[in-house]
Structure formats: C-alpha cells, structure tokens
Amino acid sequence: MAARLRRVAACLTATLSATLLMFVLGVGIGPVPALGRALAPGGGVWPSAAGARLPHSQALRIPGLTGTAEVSFTSSGMASVQASNDHDLFLAQGYVTARNRLTQMDLERRLGEGRLAQLQGSSAVASDTFELRLGLERTARAEWAATAPGSPAGQALTAYAQGVNDRLAELHSTHEWPAIYGLTGVHPARWTPVDSMVVQEVLTQQLDFTTAPLDYSILQKSLGAADTARWFPVQPANAQQPYDPGPYHYLGTDPLAAANANAAAVPATSSAAPTTAAATTSTTTADAAAAAVSILSGTASLPDDLRHIHPDSNAWAVNGSALRGGVSLLAGDPHLQLSLPSYWYEVSLRSPGFDVTGASLPGMPAILLGHNAHISWSLTDVQNQSTLFYKERTSSSHPDEYFWRGAWRPLQKVHYTIPVRGASSVPLTVNLTVHGPIMTEKGQTTSVDWMGDIPSADLSALLSVNTASDWGGFTKALREWRAPTQNFVYADDQGHIGIIAPGYYPLVRSGKPWLPLSGTGESDISGTIPFAAVPKTYDPPGHVVATANQRPVGANYPYYIGTSQGFDPGYRADEIYGSLDGTTQDGSSGSAALQSSVTDSLARSIVPRLLSALDGTSLDARSRSVRTMLAGWNGSMDASSPAASVWWTFWGTYLSTVFQPWWDEAKVPVSLDPWNLDLGHAPGPLVEDLEQWTLHDPTNAAFASPGSTTPNAPAAMRAAFTKTVDSLTKQLGNDPADWTWGRLHQRKIPSLTGAAALGYGPFPAGGDPWTPNAADDGMVSDFGPSWRMTVTWTGPGQSTAKAIYPGGQSEDPASPWYQNLIPLWWDGRYLPLRTAAEQSRDGTSSGDVRWTLRPER
Template sequence: MRRRSVWRRLGRGLALLAALVGLALAGAAWWLRASSSPQLTGTVTLSGLQGPVTVTRDAWGVPHIRASTDEDAVYALGFVHWQDRAWQMDFQRRVAQGRLAEVLGEAALPQDRFLRTWGFQRAALSGLPALSARSRQLIRAYTAGVNAGMGQGKVALEFRILGYTPEPWQDVDSLSWSKLMAYDLGGNQDEEVLGAQVVKRLGQDALNAVTAPYPAGAPTVLSADEVGRERPTPPLARPSSGTEQAALPDATLAALRTHLQAARALGLERVPGKGSNNWVIAGRRTSSGKPILADDPHLALTSPMLWYLADLRGKDLKAIGASIPGLPSIVIGRNERVAWGVTNVNPDVQDLYVEPAGARLTQRTEVIKVKGQADVHLTVRESVHGPIVSDVGAGEVGPRVALKWTALQPGDTTLDAFLGLNYAQNWTEFKRALERYVAPSQNFVYADVDGNTGYYAPGRIPIRQGWDGSLPVPGDGRHEWRGYIPHDRLPHTFNPPDGLVVSANNQVVPGAYPYTLGNPRNWAEPYRAQRITQLLTARPGGLTLADVQRVQLDTVSLVWADFRPVLLETSPGSDLARQALTRLRAWDGQEQVDRVEASLFEAWLMQLHGLAADELGNDTRLNSLSVLNQLRGGGELCAVQGEGSCAALLTRSLDAALGDLQERLGPDLDSWTYGRLHRVASNHRAFGKVQALAWLFNHSAPTPGGTNTVNVARPEPGTFAQTHGPSYRQVIDLSDMNRSVYVGSLGQDGHPLGRHASDQQSLWIAGSYLPMSTDPADWGQTRALALRPR
C-alpha cells in the first residue's frame, strides 16, 4: 500500500509537472504569437495613403482589398504582405543581395559568393529605370505599404531568433526576387556543365544516353498546323546541331559545380519533374459553353509557402489569384474579364564561354559581412559575355569561364508584363503586356469571358547560328548571339481549331518552327502532357470544373506503364524480390498513399536514376526516359564498374531498392504503404535543418503522386520526401468567375503559430480548393481592418 501510494503521489507529481510545463509552453506560445501577430481588425492610420482602404480577411486568411485607387490597393498589398510574410520577404531580398552570412554566419558564405558573383542584385538595379511610369508608380506605392507594415512594430519570430532588425524596403527589392525566380526556372548552365562532364568522361556520343532527346511523335504544346499558321516569312536558317566544344579540365568543372551546390543549398535547383502543368479548354469542350483554364506551378515546397493568395480591387486594377510577397501584382490568376496561367518554357537562354588568354576583363570587389567574424572580400571579374563563374571563392581555376544570360542583361521589364496582365481586358491587351516580358520565359495560357482562348511563350530567347548552345564554347567571337527571336514570331496561337492547349514543360513546337528554342534535350519528359491530353480528350465535350480538378489530381503513372514490360522481365534475386514482382504485375499504376506498389516502384526507379553515378558523380541523376532507353537498348551505362548487363542491373537494383525499403519500413512488405515512405517536406529556409527549431517551422504529411504523374510528387533521392510539387493550383471557370477555385500548398500566415500557417495543406493533399471569389458571400467568417490616411 505504501509503495502504491508513493507511485500514486509520484504520478500525481509528474502529471502536475507536465501540466505546469504545458502551461508554460502555452504561455510562451501565446506571448510569441501575441507579440508577433499583426493587427487584423479595427482601424490603422497610415502615411502615404490617398484614401480609405478596407482589408477583409476571409476564413482562410486571404485578404480582399478594396480601395478607390490602384495605388492604394497596391499599397495595401504591400502592407499585408509584410504583416503576414515579413521574414520571407527579407530573406528573399537577402538571397538576391548575397547578404545571408550577415545574419546566418559563416555557413552561408558559399551562397553569398555565388550570389555576388552572378550579380542578381546588380541586374535588378539595372531593370528599375527601364520600367514604365505606371509600374514605377505602383512599385513606389507598394514600397510605402511595406514600410507602413514594418512601422507597426510587430516583429516576425525569425528576426527575434536571429537578433536583427530588417532594413526599410526599397523599390529595387521588388525586382530582386524575380531574378532568383528566373534562375530557378530558366537556363541550362547546369546542363552545360553536365554535358561537358559527359563528353570528357564518356565521349560525345554519350550525350543522348545521359540526357535523352525529346521523343519523336510525343506531344508538343503547339501542333504543326498552329506553327504553320503563325510561321514568319521569310524563315530564319536554323542552327546546326553541332557545337565546337571548349574542353574544360576537371578542376574547372569542379569549380563550376560549386554554383550548383550553392544553388541547391538555397533550394534553387533544376530537378527532374520540376515544372508545371497548365491548359485551357475552349467552350465547345465544356458543359457551360465557356472556357475553363487550369494551372499548377511545380516549385519548391517551403514554409512559409512561396505564394500568397490575394484579391485586389482599386479603380481599374481588379485581380485575384496568387501573388508573391515582395512583388506588387497578381502573378497567376484572373481579373474580371481575363484569366491566365503559366508553366516553364525552359528555352536555352544561358551560355558558358571559355574566354581566351588575354581577354579583357573588368573586376570589382564585393564586401561580404559575416556574423561574428571579419568581413570577407570577394573579387568578381567580368568579360564581355558576363561574370566569370569558374573561380567562385577559390581564385582562378584553369580556364576562365563566363556566363551569358538573358536575365542579367540590362533593362529587364518583366514586371511591366505582369502588371499589364492584371489590367488586360482582351487578347490584344494581353499580347501587348507580354511584349515587355524578358525572363524566365513561360507558357502563358489565356481565356476570356467572351469565349476566346490562346497561348503565348514570351521572353528574350537568343538566336544562335552554327551552334546549339548545349556545351561550353570558346569566347573568341565565333559563337555570339544574333539577337533575340522577335516577339511576334515567338510561339503563340489564338482560338486554336481543336479548342485545347496543354503545356507541361514538354517541347513547345514541332520541327516546322523556323527558330530553335533549345536543343532536343531541353524539354521535360512527355508523360504529364500525354496523361493530361489523354484525360481531357477522353470526353470530346461536356467537361466540368470538377472534371478539370480531377485531372489536376491524377496520380496514374505513365512512367510505370512505359517501364512495366522491361521491369517485369527482371530475374528475382530473392524470395522478397519475387513477392515484389508479383505485386507489381497486378498494379494499375495509381500512386496513392495506401499502395505498397507505389513504394516498390519509386524505390526501384530511384536506384535506376543513379545509373551514371559511378561515371559522373553520386549526385548525377538521369531522367526516366534516359534510363528506359538504356534498359530497352542494352545501353553501355547498364554496366557497373565495367561489369554486368542491363538484365543483371535490374536484378541488383531491385534487390538494392528492397533492402532500402526494409531498412526504412521494416521487414513486412505488406506494410510498405506509400504514405509511410513518401511525405511532403515543406521546410523553413533558415531553420528547416536546425533540430531545435525544425519541429516548429516545418510541416510534413503523407502525399500521393510520384515521378511525372500529373499531380507530380517526385520523391527526393535519399529521403523519398516530396520537396517539389504543385505549389499552387487554380481552376478558373469563365462562365462564372466566382465559381473558380484555388489553393496553396500550406497557408497564408508566415508565423509558425498563426491560425493560417498550414490550414491549406490538408485541403491541398486531399484535392480540395478554396473559393476564388470576389463575392463576400463566399468568404466565410471574416475579419476586417480599415486603413485610413494620416
């Protein structure tokens, strides 16, 4: 009895202690939230406003801004961006400026060296004077709104942890992040580095083996008929497919790869399957008789999420959709008459030049401040082509390699284009806005309330003659750009005869097009485009909003359909392999969280994607098409360290995949459901890997989808986490704009304890949406904040 009473008292004591700890944590959480959370109701008096503005946040924290002038509407957007995403905005501009080490310490020096060498901030500064008067005026209003939000005294949690105060916002800061987006989505510097490695190690003929060309007969965004209708006259001679490659020593290649490693550390990397889907359906194919437009950009999934949903209404500016904190516009969405969506074109807009000895260079010194340490002085050199990118942080290493890139050229007016889209009322105004577009080139789909549909791929795309841009070339003047493809000759169509435009980062134009957008290895594999087209054309008419949503959420793997005959011929090396093959033989290719077969296939595919790792480095990943070509044709890459065959490789890779799954999920194959293996990882940029803080800032949950499914969710090598995917979804119904829907990958609130920090994630995973409506009846429970001029 005495012992029992001791344990009972101890239990009561532990319960009391747990309760006290819980109360302390709850109190700390309440204090952190209260001291950091912005004012969302009542009235705030602010300098810089012309008239009263109302900001009504709906049940999901989406602000519906109502102002009497466009400047005030954009001012309010800047104000709420800073209220909800202050840290994200400051971090993004620090990335562009190369000022991460200043607040994060020495560990961020490689990133700062990369960012300063490439000169993202310098490029942003050169673009500001080139913008139209209207854009500069709206940027000034946005800047004033951001600084008004900053002046409210609420401090984001990240600033408290790192112990610094953000500087006032400047107009150029609204251009800075767009340069990083251009890097994330446009260019092939990394492909040139890989190509140079392939040629050096395996020979010129191995290029197509490592990066397979786009398959003949696979879907292109525009058909031959559409290209023919828009063909310029006279056509320009197409460049030859050959390239006089400038050979690079291993030390130079290694130096160039430091850029890729620095970019990856920032979450800026070109990964297979990263891209987007969009499509527009003409009214004759829909049940309403009016177009439906869908878009889901595939980008890094972060905490907070990249996008910020917003509804703006001023005098003429009336747009709703996805904005990016730091930018004064709706980037993807609709106004009252026009809807648009984007996917990445991925043309070749970057070239590496090996400068000859004696080439004239300029140089400058960049001073990098490092938290807790002395300043670091970085010498940056430039040639006529651009920055020397072969000596980042290490001095000169072998030949001097310069980067030429459209996004670093002066006079970038891309923000003019996005603001113009917010105002466009018809196809003519839409096209006129896109004339100002520079980078990164995007596939824009279009629809309007009058029933028109269209497509345009704007941007500065270099013209090369006599070389294809796929490998580094001598910088001796023989491989210079011959200008850019004229805007009116870029790929586009209006009211296409078949009533359907589908883009999924696949090849844009067939061979009839008179210019070259990139080499045949530039494009994403055709699987997503094939599946979207298959689903949308299965019903020749009567498509509804719900039908289109189902297409966005489709998880059938056409990669599996292609691989199935080859993989099922594998000779099992164990009883476990026999069981796995039996299960896969009956699988329908659905990559859902409850399917064991999805785990088996993705784990096996991950092993196969490393086919060239021994020859080219452990971080080299082939795409699925390249692997399949090797397996079908008995390719030389099947050999491991000079031994074996494709048949032997299949047996070994299956065994390796099963061994990996056993280590991760235990011995019972029947319990290897995909949701146990595959989870979204929306991690914080600064604290995502800090163990003491990651639990607070990161968000994870099981997710469906896989490599090149329409609902793309490629597992990350080594972890199986989903780190990239549909960062935002929208489906817009032009028969009734307020029936349109959208959803983000996480939530509106950048504060980790905020009520809207992650409330969209479960909807996003389940395939649900929010109302993309300007009607207050659709907003649910609301909170209103009145902004008044001082």
C-alpha cells in the first residue's frame, strides 16, 4: 500500500509540476523570490517551458566542433556521447549537460565563488562571505594556472567550457532561459575552466572540510581535557574492521607538492622581532572558544552539506570463491545530501581516447564513478583530518601583521565586492597568513589550513583513471589525486579487486592537530603520508574488500589520520563484511540486496544485553509485550517494524541517560554546533563508547551521574527502556503493534530551490544512519544513497552493469525526466548502465532519441 501511495503521489507530482512551478514562481518559496512582472507572457518564465519538452531526434550546429558527434537518450533520459576525437567528446559532454543541468551548474559555481547573493539577494551574503574567506575560487585559479593548456586536463576543461557556452549562446538567442533567470533578470556568465574547477572544489569542501578542532576546543573548555580525551578519543573505543589491517611500515613523509593557494607568501624582509612580552602573549581558553563560536556561526550560514558531517557511503568488491557467475564484482553507493536535481548526471562517453560510462559531476568533464572496458571503480570518503586551525599571534602594536617563526610578517589582503540583488554591494577584505585565510579575529585570531586549498591535478588523475586498464595503471593515475582523500574501490575483468586511499594526509611538527594549533611556526605541517604508505589492499585472501567510512587502518598504523570524531562508528562496515565474509555472492542481485539492506548491526549486538538487563524485573503488560517484540526482532529497520521504533528510541534515550547529566553539569553549549555536540544527534565517538562499555565495561564511571559512586549499565538500560515505552505510548498510542518505524521515520528529496512543492516526499521509510541503506539527518532524512551501481565482470572486456539514482536527468520540474528514477531507486530497482557502444546498438531497436551535432558552417 505504501509503495502504491508513493507511485500515485509521484504521478500527481509529474502531472501538476508545471502548475506548481508557476505557483512557486508566482508567490516565492525558499530562496526563489516572487516572479512578479516576469510572469507576463512573451518573456520571463514563459519561454523556460521549453525545458519541459523531451528532446526529439534532430541535427544541431554547434560552434567549436571539429567533426560530427552523436548524442542519444534512452526513454529514461540516460545520455550517450560519441565523437571522433577527445576535444569534440568533451565539448559535446559540456553542451549536453548544460542542456539538462545549467541552473544547477550555475548555482554550484556561484556557491563556490561567493556570488549567490547576486542571484538570491541579501540572504546569501553570509554564505558568500564564508566561501570568499575560505577561498575556493582562489584555489581554482591557481589550479588552472598550473594546468598546461595542451595537457589532457587543459584540453578537456577548455572543450567542456566551449560546450557549455554554446548552450548559453543558444539561450541568448532563443530567450528560453530556465525560470530562475527569467525571474531575477540575472543571467549566467560565460563558463570557464576555472568554473569547472570551482565545482570540483565545492564537492571537495562537502567531503573534506570539517570543524573538528573547533568542536574539540569547545568540548575541552566544557568537559575538561581528561573527559574529552576519554569520550572523544583518537582511536575508536569499539572494535573496527579496517580494510587495510597491516602490517604497516613507516616510510617517512613526503612534502606537499604545492603551497596552500590561500596562504600569504613569506616576505623576503619582515619587521623586527618583538619584545619578549609581546612574543610570549598567551591565548586563553575563553579566547579560543570565542574564535570557535565565531567560525561555527559562519558555517551555520552554509547549506547543510558544505561542511562534512555525515560519514555515509558504501563500496565493496569481491572475487574468487566469494563470487558466483563472474570473476569479480564491484558495488558502490556514495551517500550524500539528496536533492532534485541530483548530484549526478549519468552519461557514457566514447572517442578514440575514451570508452567509459557512469556518473559525472555536472560542471566537470569525464566520469567520476563508473567503468570502462576493463576496470570499474567507486568511492567513499576517507575522512582523514584535512582541516587544521591555527591560533595566529597578533598585536595592537603590530597592526596588519602576525608573528611567525621569530618575526612579524605582513598580512596579505584580498579585497572583494559582493554584489547583492536588490541591495547595495558588500565590501569584504580577506586576510591571509602563511597558514591560510583568517576565518575570524574574534577572541583569538584564527586561520585555516585546509588541504582543499592546495592546488592539485585531480582532473588529470581522473582522466587517467577513465582510461586505465589494470591495477597498475589505476594506482599510477591516483598518485596525482590530492583532495578530497577518498577510498577508491576497484574491480577488473581479470578478476582483481582492491582499495587505495590517495590524497593529502597532513602531518604536523608538534602539537595536537585535533585542537587549534599554535601559529608561530612550531606546529606547521611537516609533510604528508607518502603514496606508498597510504591505506590500501589488493586481492586479499578473503576475496572481499569493503569500505563504509570506517577507519581504514588499525591502531598501530604509524601515521595520524584523524580522531574517532571523523570516522563512521563502523556498523555499516560490520553488516557488509558480515554479509560477504564466508559466503558466495550471486553477482549484482546479491549486492543490490545488500545496498538496500536496513539491518542495524549495533541493534543486533545491544538488544540481547537490554533483554538480559530486563530479566527478573517487574514489567507492566505493555512493557512485557514490547520486550517480547524485541526478543523476536531481527534488527531490521523496516518501515513496518514496531521493534525498530523501540530500538531507535531506546538507543537515543540510553545515550541521553548516560551522558546528559555530564553535559548538563559541564554546560556544554550544544547550540554552537548541534551536529557534533548535541546528544540528540548521537555523536559517533559517544556511540562507540557506549557500545564498548555496554558489552565489555558495564561499570564504567560514565554510567554514574556526576557525584554518584554506583555506575551500572543494566540500571541505565532499564531506566532508558521505561522512558522509551512511556515516550512511544504518548507519541504513537497504547498498542505497541502500531508503533511502526515509518510513523516516526521518513525520507524526502528536497529541491535545490528550497521549494517543498518541487521536492519529493516525505514518505515513510526504513533505515537509520547505521544501516547499509543509510538514512541520516534526523527523523525526516534527506541524506542517503545518491547513486547505486553494481558491475559484474565475467571475463576480458565482458561486464554487466546496473545503476540508479534518486532523481532524473533533467532539472526542470515540468519535465518527465525530473524525478522519474526515484520510484526505481526507492524500491531498490536498477537500470542498465550501458556503454556508448551498447546504447548505440540497443537504442536502434528501442527508438532512442538521437542528436547529430555538426560543426557550425
């Protein structure tokens, strides 16, 4: 019934989308202002209705092409591009992507370049200010300056930009602009290679930029250093399943290949050394906390996904005896903030130099996740600590200077003017130190040294991955990958599997990098982990490799890569390894089932302890029925399961029962960063602690409220169980059989505009943050699998690939391709992930739409 209701709702949405779009633009919702006079026929939004029409077979003249290119679309909207040379391939990719995702691409570059307010008005000034300080555009310009125009990356970026600009030229001619431009009168500027690099930088920020040292600073001020170290340790308290278990070898350090693009150059001369008093000025805990508050307030102005918070992605590969019906298998489902349109644009690319298919990032050439004729790959986030904060020494007697390595140095200043639609422009000056941009001068002047601000040749690496044919070529290509640090999961047509995690892992000379570091020089970055020593595994004897954002290495790994706060607690990895180890997988069908699994392995380990704690206690009739329900539960967080509601409510209550008294006594300011400080969000390290103590240390001192001397885990569990039953009775009624998880827990896929009418859901849904089919971000989850893919290799050059994502190929809400893939994704169904040759062959019989792109006369 629930599935049928979702299908009916989706059908109604498709039917009414044009009407809804007109309503939204007429009244203004979210960041989209009211349309006003632009609603008039003959201008404004009316021409954008062309975007709702499905394409038809035709020939098009495209400036910049050197030969003919062919583009085809399946009935579901999947695109395939074939060209006689690489230049035309990437030009056509840029053109086709812009035909379907121009607004999304423009919003992404505006976000990274600090120009959202030009389109959205004053509400976006805070976001623009933060991004201009952080410096994504400065980094992108440095990356482009370091890219040789004749290199493969330089040629691909130039051709892609030409294709986007060909689409912009068409729109200037036809005036059939996407609705938001007709509404605001602000049209997209020409696309440049720097814009593509900014789009990549935005994704890097989403995956790599954290505020962990600021949170640790606040925790240490509130809880004290001892409890912060015990409860938020470097190494996780619970058992982990690293995909690289060692043995490890310390191989020294490598220097960073380039300087932080947003750091001040060290001047040849500097001011005289300060007096002893000035040089030894110390930072108070209050000053550090004030700085943390200021920076965290800035991150609050960003979209939810622009600071890495949710550690949810899965990927695995199997071979040998672990696989039936093939020589190797790859499965990947990166988890991100869900949105309409999606992060991904599915496309296959074929030219003399490329034959690759998968998920592309709108705004960037090439394929980020997918397969070619011989290898397949997917990604999860390593989540090493890529963000360091520095306490800069400044003095009123040395204005516009900072103290570093024995001398006062001049701040480098970068000046901006933020254009604001409907209001005056806002001036902004960004100060840079040798570490990076100063993010605040409140309390303690604090700068950030973020690995995403170091120029790197990621696109060059990705292009080489797209054309690699074996593990050697794959890993050679990834030597150039710098940020974000990623687990690249691999399987090939020869039956080999592996994972490697390239990128910059910053190592400091001294100090605790999980706290703000001294900026006077002694705690600067000394280097990075050598490529030969990064986490990796290849053809392990167990025939299974898996990563689900768990810590990739064991406690004896000789390099620092971050604390327990940065990595997933490991329950998805436990479930994946538990499902794959010692079993034989039935190709893509088994992996698809595992990608859709809503089994919570933490529940399966903790619930027996809860049942044991309840033994011998006096329970009323309702509590007894709840206990019986839990005793027969398999740990699956199905939407129809009442036991799932009990488990989730119990675990949150149990966590609060144990830690809230300590939080209250310490007055932890959870409002400064609810995602990492508020117990309601179940901070990962505390979840790990509580699991470990419950199973192995039930008399840990934390179970006693402050001042008590009788710590006892079973007592805390019994108290939490009683509160759980009372709470669910009040929320869901007297009959526990009616306490289904779907009544508490839903999923939604919001529109990028923020307009609820243009999103999907919310609908009752299964899963939680720790199930393979993860559902994070609260009881109405908008975070989960953004792309699901399986590739089964059956022999040399032979594969069967399937994929799906929650959205559609078009960004136009009136298009049948706006959300047509969501019902398939929701139900765990897939579509063929076809190569260009397969689409060309199969499309002839299925009647695919075909464009012939020819050079302009």
